[in-house]
Amino acid sequence: MATSTTTARIGALTWLPAVDHPELLAPSTRTALLAWAAQDADVATAVLVASIDPELADTAALTQAYALPPAASVNCVLVAGRREGTERVAAALVRATTRADVNSAVKRLLDVRKASFLPMDRATAESGMEYGGITPIGLPTDYRLLLDSSVVTDDPDAGGRIIIGSGLRRSKVALPGALLGRAPGVEVIDGLALA
Template sequence: MTTTALGTLTWERAVDRPDLLAASTHAAISGWAVVDPTVADAVLVAAIDPDLADTAAMTDAYALPLSASVNCVLVAGRRAGEERTAACLVRATTRADVNNAVKRLLDVRKASFLPMDRATDESGMEYGGITPLGLPAGYRVLADAGVAVDDPAAGGMVVIGSGVRRSKIALPGALLVRAPGVEVVDGLAIG
């Protein structure tokens, strides 16, 4: 078992705990670990109470710094009848600049958050657990540059969803922004 000093949770290698991950998330992490063997030891998972999956409740319950949490929000917009979708990764202390940065990056007139039912149906993940690791093909994954910045309060780690509400993933922010398909964007987050 791997341990880390992040909050009061017990962290284990995610590749060893498929029971704590959405199937697509486990497949994404396992595939990434084949390409980059450091991933197997660096991407960790911890079980949580599913009723505490929302960021504010989780950080309070498990003594995690709010700045460690990275939210993954799904957005969409249209241009010339074509829908363009993206997952936006921003620290929980900020919010995604959907009306300016995301709209510009997707090259759409208006970008909006996906409704909860659609987000969970299309991602195959549970609300409160949506993660950039294992999203369906076709989603752009946009990460604010601040996600990679080492936060001493979090020991360089960030906490993200696991695809299910009953667990969370922790990994170095600098590693998350190097995950397959992630695009790092300056100014994606505001606040």
């Protein structure tokens, strides 16, 4: 699917249209991204991908090595809880300069007594993604996608885009936060993040 040869610079990375570079996306991410692009024409040109050193996939190392603004990075954590014997799982997405309010906001949204982070082996097995690259694009459809409302508003320090995982440790995805806010299944939540 060739849509564009446009490149962009964010920090010290060269970003290319993600729909044109499936080799830089986990299989589930690629499938979900193509389905999303078929529904929303902005996705083909606005969702970008860049190759990185997989040893630098964690946020602190990534921002330092590639001169990326810390406010641009958005972390995706997988959280689960049980209610009446039924497990409820969500991805909570917050800017890396904050942290997800798991013990109050996420717990309340899932309507569970206790919410806990998914263990790494389970998170990677169920998502089909690599740890350090987990992204909301392509997660199982029964996961809720909770996005802190601050992510959809441009942060002046972030350059108009946010950076999320690609499903792989060797690449990252960049896109406008407002676009992620209208992705299929995403719920924009006020107060999901703690400073």
